[in-house]
Amino acid sequence: MPLYDFFCPACGEVFEDLCPPHGPDPACPGCGGQVRRLVSVGRGYRADADWIASVTRVVDKDNPAPHVQAFLADPSRAAYRAWMRGEKLRPLEPGEGIRRQDAAYAACETARREALARFAARRLCAA
Numbered sequence: 001m002p003l004y005d006f007f008c009p010a011c012g013e014v015f016e017d018l019c020p021p022h023g024p025d026p027a028c029p030g031c032g033g034q035v036r037r038l039v040s041v042g043r044g045y046r047a048d049a050d051w052i053a054s055v056t057r058v059v060d061k062d063n064p065a066p067h068v069q070a071f072l073a074d075p076s077r078a079a080y081r082a083w084m085r086g087e088k089l090r091p092l093e094p095g096e097g098i099r100r101q102d103a104a105y106a107a108c109e110t111a112r113r114e115a116l117a118r119f120a121a122r123r124l125c126a127a
Ligand SMILES: [Zn+2]
Pocket: 008, 009, 010, 011, 012, 013, 028, 029, 030, 031, 032, 033
């Protein structure tokens, strides 16, 4: 099965997963939402280049930072990695799942868990 990159428009999660080319997409590991398939990494360089070029469309072109301008000038995988580092983004390590270190994500997770707990409590009351 090819390896795909997925993007979740609801929570911004980006992750890789193996799945059949025409099979159903996995649910977002961050929020369970519907994800968009970005690329088949196992299908050669061309798809990879297309995907990286597509990332440049969401890059802030007015940002004068060197890692941004270098990536826009040359959307290669190396420049993409440098841009990720510059933006303090990084791909998930294998087996890492949704674990994140940053405080904003932790706050988001806490809010989500509290909302789910309230939802569960309401359902118990209604039952
Ligand atoms: Zn999500």
